[in-house]
Amino acid sequence: MRAVHLPAFGDPSVVPAYVEIPEPAAPAVGQVLIEVLYAPVNHNDLLVMGGKFPYHPELPAVLGNEAVGRVIALGAGVHHVKLGDLVTPPLYSGTWRERMLLEAEGLFALPPDADPQQLSMIRINPLTAGLMLSEYVDLQAGDWIVQNAANSGVGRAAIALAKARGLRSINLVRRAELVQELQAAGGDIVLVDEPGAAAKAAALVGDGKVRLALDGVSGAATARLLEFLSPGAAIVGYANMGGHKTAPGDLMQLMYKSVSSYFFYQNRPQFRARVPALLREAARMVAAGRLHTPVARTYRLSEVAEAIAHTLAGGKVLLDVAERRGY
Missing domain, CATH: 3.40.50.720 (NAD(P)-binding Rossmann-like Domain)
Incomplete structure (x- = not known):
């Protein structure tokens, strides 16, 4: 499975590595497997790479702080989301990879007709605002x-x-x-x-x-x-x-x-209870066309170096992780 790793903290234009990593296991009880569709390249991703952010992952780590994905497998006991639903993974879960195994608790189905590129960006900026x-x-x-x-x-x-x-x-x-x-x-x-x-x-x-x-x-x-x-x-x-x-x-x-x-720092404990309602509000606004962020360009996962360079130069870019396979 393809992914982007952070092997060491350093210059964002140098340190990310496009790698092959093992496929995730089949979902256990209370888990889901998703295929990642789009993942933004955010400035806080760049800060994480440089070791200049409050969140410091244990290295090596898969990069990526937000995304949108489609549920492709369900573990036992998961009933509030179903196969084919669009979901957004938790913050700082390492989204720059093809597939992710997630705990189902806290996930919810995003509006099916909403633009998945816009849905990929609801986890950080709308919640911050x-x-x-x-x-x-x-x-x-x-x-x-x-x-x-x-x-x-x-x-x-x-x-x-x-x-x-x-x-x-x-x-x-x-x-x-x-x-x-x-x-x-x-x-x-x-x-x-x-x-x-x-x-x-x-x-x-x-x-x-x-x-x-x-x-x-x-x-x-x-x-x-x-x-x-x-x-x-x-x-x-x-x-x-x-x-x-x-x-x-x-x-x-x-x-x-x-x-x-x-x-402000979004990941403070006192804010976490407010996150689910704000996520749902943001998803509804995206679906209604009332929340929209212009995307300058999308890049394949293998083009992560170019995507980072574009972000550093200015402009909102997304990693097209699914490479437009019917989405």
């Missing part, structure tokens, strides 16, 4: 949120989930050509992330309250987000796409506005 929208501020319908990295997978999920929950969003992007695209995706206000953007947003928000900021960039962009916030708001960091470990700028606004600051 959904939890950040619910766990730090008691947001009410009509409240505003602000986010940078609005064109990212998390950003697009936050736009869709905010809209579904009656919230309004200010969305910051790096390139002007993304403004109309994210407005069409449901962003209420979309601006280029640059000095002066906060004043433009304030004029449009009026008396509204901007109660939550989502920071996926870090660095000076973090300080700029504080300019948008109302007193008593919160800022939640979840990534450092800018590659910075400091946030130059006017951080005194944390004190002046009584802003609370947090950093």
